[in-house]
Amino acid sequence: ELKVEQNPLFLSMQEGKNYTIYCNYSTTSDRLYWYRQDPGKSLESLFVLLSNGAVKQEGRLMASLDTKARLSTLHITAAVHDLSATYFCAVDNTGNQFYFGTGTSLTVIP
C-alpha cells in the first residue's frame, strides 16, 4: 500500500520566519496535491503538481515535486497568522484514490 509521510507533524513558527514542510511517499507517482484544512472545516485545494520538477507558488506558499526522490516540499515564506492551519499532502494512486499524509499542524505566533 502506498505510504505518505509528512514532517513535521506540528510546527510552531514566528511571524516573518520561513519554514518547509516535507512530504515523502513510497511508490512512484507523478501526481501530488497539497490541501489546507482549518479547524472544523473541509479541505481546500492549494496546489496540484503533475510532473517531476513542478513548482507552484501562491502568495507566501511554494510547493515543489521531485518524483525521483518521491518528495514534495511546501515552503512558507515570511509566515503570517492567517497561514495557521493543518496542511496535507496527498498522492493519487490513479482512479481518484488519494493517499493522504498525516498532516502538519502549523501555528504562526505573532
Place this chain on the structure above:
Amino acid sequence: KAGVTQTPRYLIKTRGQQVTLSCSPISGHRSVSWYQQTPGQGLQFLFEYFSETQRNKGNFPGRFSGRQFSNSRSEMNVSTLELGDSALYLCASSSGWGATGELFFGEGSRLTVL
C-alpha cells in the same frame, strides 16, 4: 458555480443504528469519492464512483456502502453503527477526465455515534 454540498452537516446516532449521508457534486463532475477523517487514522479512502459505477473501494468493512445516481449525486450508508465510526465524512468530486485529477471537497458530515 456551486461547490460540493453534503447533508446533513451534523448528526448523532446510537450504536446499532444506520445512517445515510448525501453528496451533490460540482455541476458537471461525474466522479464522487468519499473519505473518512478521524484524529487517530487521519484521512482514509472509502470508495469512488464514476457514472454510477464503483471504481475503487478502500479497506473498510461491508457495513460501509455507497451508490451514485444518474445525476451524479451520491449517498453513502453505514449500517450497524459502532463507536469507532464517529468521524468527519468528506465527499469530493472531480470531473473524472483530464490530467489534473484534482479533488474538490465538501464541508463534510460530522457523525457522532453514542
